[in-house]
Amino acid sequence: MMLKDKVAVIYGAGGAIGSAVAHAFASEGANLFLTGRDLGPVEVVAKDVVSAGGSAQAAMVDALDEQAVEKHLQSMIDKAGRVDISFNAVGIPDTKILGVPLVELDVEQFSLPIATYTTSYFLTARLAARRMIANRSGVIMRVTALHSRTGIPLVGGYGPAMAAMEALTRDLSAELAPHGIRVVGLRPQAMPETSTIKEAFEPRAVASGMTWEQWQAMLASRTHPRRLMTLEEMANLAVFMACDQASGMTGTTVNLTMGSLDD
Ligand SMILES: NC(=O)c1ccc[n+]([C@@H]2O[C@H](COP(=O)([O-])OP(=O)(O)OC[C@H]3O[C@@H](n4cnc5c(N)ncnc54)[C@H](OP(=O)(O)O)[C@@H]3O)[C@@H](O)[C@H]2O)c1
Numbered sequence: 001m002m003l004k005d006k007v008a009v010i011y012g013a014g015g016a017i018g019s020a021v022a023h024a025f026a027s028e029g030a031n032l033f034l035t036g037r038d039l040g041p042v043e044v045v046a047k048d049v050v051s052a053g054g055s056a057q058a059a060m061v062d063a064l065d066e067q068a069v070e071k072h073l074q075s076m077i078d079k080a081g082r083v084d085i086s087f088n089a090v091g092i093p094d095t096k097i098l099g100v101p102l103v104e105l106d107v108e109q110f111s112l113p114i115a116t117y118t119t120s121y122f123l124t125a126r127l128a129a130r131r132m133i134a135n136r137s138g139v140i141m142r143v144t145a146l147h148s149r150t151g152i153p154l155v156g157g158y159g160p161a162m163a164a165m166e167a168l169t170r171d172l173s174a175e176l177a178p179h180g181i182r183v184v185g186l187r188p189q190a191m192p193e194t195s196t197i198k199e200a201f202e203p204r205a206v207a208s209g210m211t212w213e214q215w216q217a218m219l220a221s222r223t224h225p226r227r228l229m230t231l232e233e234m235a236n237l238a239v240f241m242a243c244d245q246a247s248g249m250t251g252t253t254v255n256l257t258m259g260s261l262d263d
Contacts, residue, residue, distance in 0.1 A: 001029035002243040008085035009033045009076060011063040011124050014041025016194035016231060017143055018089035022046075024235035025242065026054030030085070033076050035061035063090045063120040069127050077131060085242050086128035087141045090120045094200035097156045105156050113161040121165050125183070129176055136180035139242050142169060144187045144253055146261045154204070162187075166253045173251030184241050185253030188234045189223065189260050192216045224259030 008025050012018040013034035019041075026032055026049040034049075036042040039060040049056035057079075061072045076083055097113045125140045132138025147155055148162035166185055173183035190197045198212065205215035220227050237256060240246055255263055 002239055002245070003085075004029035006030045006084040006242070007033070007076065007080040007082055008087060008242070009035065009073070009083055009124075009128065010087045010089060011035055011061065011069075011120070012088065012090035013045055013058075014038065015089055015091055016191070016196060017091070017234070018087070019045045020231040020235040021087055021089060021238045022049060022056065023052070023054075024232070024239050025085070025087075026052065026056060028239050028243070030055075030242075031080055032056040033072070033080070034058050035063070035072060037062050063088065063124055064116065066123050066127070069123055073127055073131060082135055083128050083131045083138065085139045085141065086124055086132075087238070087242070088121050088124045089143055090117070091196060092116050094158070094196060097158055098200055099154050099203065100156060101154060102156070110157040113157045114164060117161040118164045118168065121168055125168070125172055129172070129179075129181060132181045133176070133179045138181045140172060140176070140181065140183045141238065141242060142185050144185055146187060146189060146257050148187065148253070149261055169253055170251050177250050182247070182250035184246075184249055184251075186234065186238060186241065187253050187255050187257065187261075188229055189257040190219055191229055191231050191234065192219075193231055219260075222260045223257065227258075229256060229258055 003025055008030045010018050010022055013022050014036040022032055022034055022045050034042045034046050034056055042058040046056040046058035059072055061068050121142050142165055144162040144165050147159035148166050169183050169185040176183055201215055202212045205212050
């Protein structure tokens with residue numbers, strides 16, 4: 001088992017990516033502390049993990065609330081003794097931030113993803129790092145998207161938010177790697193089985209005169225294997241990046257776009 005007895009916290013664990021990563025981490029032996037802004041979806045994931053023979057506890061934690069994150073981490077330390085992996089999969093609804101041309105976008109809408117994504121990543125990483133430094137060991141992880149590296153219309157502040165988080169991954173690593181902590185990011189292409197992607201892209205597909213299926217085929221045609229990645233594939237890569245065999249990997253966001261985006 002690649003993550004046997006590793007203690008992992010996941011933020012946004014009720015979401016598509018957070019729950020897929022939870023299942024993959026659990027099947028490799030991790031002891032999970034699953035959190036989300038709403039308890040209900042996180043409890044469902046925790047129950048599924050436990051039913052499958054894994055170890056998981058659910059808690060309501062707003063990943064923008066410093067005191068709530070801190071309190072939860074302390075409860076983890078009290079119960080499990082340490083935190084080995086911090087995975088931030090928080091996402092805000094794309095309908096709030098996409099679809100308006102930049103020349104018409106107001107400052108508030110532009111700033112929302114930048115402030116939300118960077119603040120949540122900063123807070124969860126910083127508070128976990130303080131615990132990890134004491135153990136001289138740990139892995140901090142975050143998901144971004146290819147908007148960080150290529151121009152895409154009608155995405156408002158989402159691209160700058162993704163780029164900022166990738167910069168933060170590098171800077172956190174530069175400061176934390178000497179303390180034995182790795183900081184790594186995952187940059188998947190759209191995974192159409194997630195409701196996030198359907199909600200974000202279906203209206204654009206319709207507006208462009210395409211069906212949702214044609215839009216997915218168009219995105220898939222840009223990848224080398226001519227298909228889009230599955231959640232399971234992305235979660236399996238997350239397992240490897242979190243495990244000790246990936247000890248040589250830090251300060252980077254791994255390009256998981258299957259050829260859509262050149263490095
Ligand atoms: N899906 C993809 O194919 C894909 C591809 C590349 C990158 N990404 C990026 O990956 C991230 C996650 O995507 P996803 O598809 O998993 O999204 P998702 O299904 O919407 O999950 C996001 C989760 O974050 C939670 N959340 C939001 N604000 C929070 C807060 N302040 N504290 C704690 N939890 C909070 C949400 O809870 P609520 O439901 O209560 O709001 C939700 O459970 C996003 O940044 C997305 O842009 C996704």
